[in-house]
Amino acid sequence: MLLKNYTGELYFISNQDLDGHILLPRVPDNFLTKNGYEDSETPRICFCEDVGLCLTALSANIKGKKFMVYTPDDIAKYRVYKPSIDAVPDSKITGELWITQPVKLKCVGIVLVLGDDGKPGKKYRYGNHIAELYGWRYKWLQRYQTIAEESIETKPIETLIGAQTPKELYDYMRRNIKYSQYSKLKSPDEVIKTKSGSCHDQVVLELYELRKMGLHPKAAYLQEYNPKNSQVGETHSFVYYSQGKTAYWFENAWSGQQGIHEYRDLESLFDDVFERFRKRSRLPNVIMTALGSHKPGEDLQKFVDIATDCRTIRES
Secondary structure, three states: OEEOOOOOOOEEEEOOOOOOOEEOOEOOOOHHHHOOOOOOOOOEEEEEOOHHHHHHHOOOOOOOOEEEEEEEOOHHHOOEEOOOOOOOOOHHHHOOEEEOOOEEEEEEEEEEEEEEOOOOOEEEEEOOEEEEEOOEEEEEEEEOOOHHHHHOOOOOOOOOOOOOOHHHHHHHHHHHOEEOOOOEOOOHHHHHHHOEEOHHHHHHHHHHHHHHOOOOOEEEEEEEEEOOOOEEEEEEEEEEEEEOOEEEEEEOOOOOOOEEEEEOOHHHHHHHHHHHHHHHOOOOEEEEEEOOOOOOOOEHHHHHHHHHOOOEEEEO
């Protein structure tokens, strides 16, 4: 399935120096393609939206190994596809995405795999067989600017509000930033100047400030909808991040849910936020996706189109 207007993050990992190289699509040479369990006809370059998922997708013991991390040089130049489970059986776990044209790679850093994440493997089915994939802990040895960071177009200010910790940022936003209806997506400095923003606007500021603290926050998108008549109801975006094994949901815009909520892991975080949103939903279905890259000035329809084309995290 073609993901229209895709502008999310895409990562490719390798132990080779491929910076500036043009990668040509090919059919993967592995057990699944050789034995008819995975698409063996479509030449492609396989990406994931998260470095950890790239490591999981290797399906090998990679403890202690180093990998160079790459992204496409300009995601807007490429058509991104989401394969079906029939085409790639483990894509339900890895969120694998394809580009079927030559891709010029840009190195964004180097990671070292520290060891497995200590969690049970995630099972998937291929044919009549069942296999497992495992998660890995890793750290960045070097990290350069990522696509998502480039997409937040702001003035080159070292900090907008001077917060040194997530708690300081949260306290500042509770005192100064009020919720307002979405019109056009605001930049971080516009949220500060107007002292207001929708949940989507506030997420842009939160990502900007948390990154300045050396954290690696991400954002997710929630939407209620009715598949029978394509009706879309309420939407919400939120920021989350991890410190060690602990995950945190940072929330200022959602009335009654404000705070920095702590969880034992990301899966628990996603389950809880999804369930809270589902309980307040007036429409029969809810979807949570990984929030893609956005630029200030987007209208709501473009924001929603990009968000719903990204990797699904939860759905009911």
